[in-house]
Amino acid sequence: MSTNYGAVENALPALSTLLGERLSTAPAVREHHGHDESGFQTVPPDAVAFAHSTEEVSEIMQICARHKVPVIASGTGTAIDGHVQALRGGVCIDLSQMDRILQVNQEDMDCTVQAGVTRLQLESHLRDTGLFFPVDPGANASLGGMAATSASGTNAVRYGTMKENVLSLRVVMADGRIIQTGTRAKKSSAGYDLTHLFIGSEGTLGIITEVTLRLHGLQEAISSAVCGFPSVEDAINMVILTIQSGIPVARIELLDALMMQAINRYSKMDYPEQPHLFLEFHGSEASVREQAEAVQGIASEFNGSDFTWTTRSEERNRLWKARHDAYPSALQLQPGTRAITTDVCVPISRLAECIRETRLDIDRASMPIVMLGHVGDGNFHLAILPHPDRPEDVDEAEALNHRLVRRALAMDGTCTGEHGVGQGKIQFLEEQNPEGVVLMRQIKQTLDPDNLLNPGKVLRMD
Template identity: 60%
Template sequence: MAIEAKADLLNEQQHDVAGVIRTLKERFADRCATSHALREQHGHTTTWLTNQPPDAVVFAETTDEVAEIVRLCAAENIPVIAFGTGTSLEGHVNAPRGGISIDLSRMNRVLEVNSDDLDCRVEAGVTRKQLNSYIRDTGLFFPIDPGADASLGGMAATRASGTNAVRYGTMKDAVLGLTVVTADGSIIKTGGRARKSSAGYDLTRLFVGSEGTLGIITELTIRLHGQPEAISGGVCPFPDVEAACQAVIMTIQMGLPVARIELLDSLQVKACNAYSKLDLAETPTLFLEFHGSEAGVQEQSEMFSAIADELGGGPFKWATVAEDRTRLWSARHDAYWAGKGLRPEAQIVATDVCVPISRLAECVIQTAQDIEAEGLLAPIVGHVGDGNFHVQILVDLDDPEEMRKSEAFVERLAIRALDMGGTCTGEHGVGQGKQKYMRREHGDALEMMQAIKQALDPHNLMNPGKILPQS
């Protein structure tokens, strides 16, 4: 039976939401809440999608409690939506059919750290900053940095990445194993601590990026890395976006082991100058960081300086003083709020795409031209070392013409990336916002995804309405 038919069947079946909520309140007391404000918070999306709150929110504290909640809901065909920190951008935590939001923020314990093996096991509610603070004295760190202090469970569910992805990879590379509560309330474990295995299907990577539609991640075994001996970082201005993108391409092709390489267009630099009290030249700029030995990072910085000079960029101002680097990267991570300062009364609609690095300059330039032609205010910033960039559109949600222009722009951007051999989303995920592009991106493989969904969640209760069109 197709997913759509299953969804219709679910809607027709009797399900006692009120009765389940009563049971949850008896079982979890003040950890089960139905206040309007809290429910809206758990349907919150930092996008233009309509807020769709759940019927109730339950704060789980153990994997067994998550399983218990899922079993109660499954018995009455009530949807369940996992909630981490609510930083997703494509409507992942909305509840289009109501149901129960399971808040995992109290599941925030670091369960074990294996320093010799460079791994750890954590509960899903542990955030990346919390983990790095916990392991600081071990000489290890967790490198995946999406900007927001997101929960590790949510980062795995959305296959997050960020500024360090060009060197350290994304969450699919960082996760060794998972504990997952499935649609019937069973608890399974996938993967393990071994660095490689040839045993069976790779279920870990099936759940990583599934956005809670196949099961709820409650624990993760995570790969860690040694803290580098030295870090060199800095900024380099360029005369135009094409020169900046070409510098990125040359850096990657020459094999320079850059840890971070971020593009800010001139409008985003202007916003960061105002918000973070910087004095950068308001021209397309790359933020870079190199990790390694003292001699290594100096050599890498000098080699990049030569690349920039060849393309008319520079000077590359680099520093190894931690405070200077922190100030620069804080400005980069505050790009969202800096952008909002360009038009405080507007809403930011953030969208992202990813293309092969050889098409990066072309895609960014065409996107910038599109923004100008439509008269939109939309700074560009991106993790360009892997071809991923973001556009932050500042739009008045109450202005129909602005909304029409913005929605049409987002669609053209996604199609442009797909036509260049890229993807409609490099790291934000599909959620509700990018379902319409799934068929164009995946073709007939979409049927296989639907078959997997149906096999693991036959009643379509796990975060319904996400990823798969009309699911």
């Protein structure tokens, strides 16, 4: 595969003619597009192109391909594993101004949006339709970015991830071709599944410009619940029995004692500083009551206390706002730090064991570490908070992360449940599936022979 990249200066005149003022080489703009929410160093692109349409992305890509200039697609910058840094220089295509909701088909329960439409923008647009889009990673991410990283979130235990909720994509390829990967039909056996090839490819195979999404009907009733536990292990054992009992919980979120301390400070809450589960139930008024009562009974078997639940929207919104603010809450525990975040996912039967062993690592660590996660599907996260003035903290944090990932792999889990590979987990992807990575490289070389699309992410190609 070629890595003999051309000079960006050769592409700038044609890009400037195409985009005018929407092409920027200003240092502040480049700097802004050279990082995401991860702790990875900022690496700015040489130029930033603000696109308005799929056809424009295609023209930008054709110009860059002609001059062998790398291209990085950018949405809202909320990724947390080093997805957008311009490791080989090049042009960043900012898709945030491609923010039109193209159609909503209420009868078919689907919609088509441009890649820059954000999750909350779509939620607001659907407010009076009786429909909603369930994938909720917490951040107000762009839907194109969510597809590119195969995002998940708090509702995945019931509604699935982006993989289950994307029907088709419009994608610009490395040579500028535009392809449509599927249709609005709810199922198809017509050839290779191209849609899922691009979901989770992190902009390394093509640039997603439009997304057709599966929508769901709003539930008659929603209730949220909170329950404290004396230990994380008690909370996890309660989750496992709840899932095995077939109770259709919509959300089950774990927050450890330190995370609860941070949330209390940041969101002005007053929960006991012990491990908690935040839960949500969807259905009819009778069914959400039955679900909450059944889960309360299970919680009591595992020393759960202060189990409270509510259907009042103000209280539910306050609860989930606090959960979604977990990341900025955690950062307050170590002011000035760049958090090292990681996630793994294991089979639900191994979750308690994986978390128990991880807790031993956390207890021995010399810096604050919070644990939280979407434990209903076996996925949990750590936010490791090294002191900003101690480089040795970073080495310790990386070693802890390595042990966590290898622990998950040994339990038939995955190196990342929803953050993606980015820069940070290339090595672990190779360990998880060495034969598969060989095939992935062959696919990448076929679709992007000059390695122009987001080079240095997901796969080693040099």
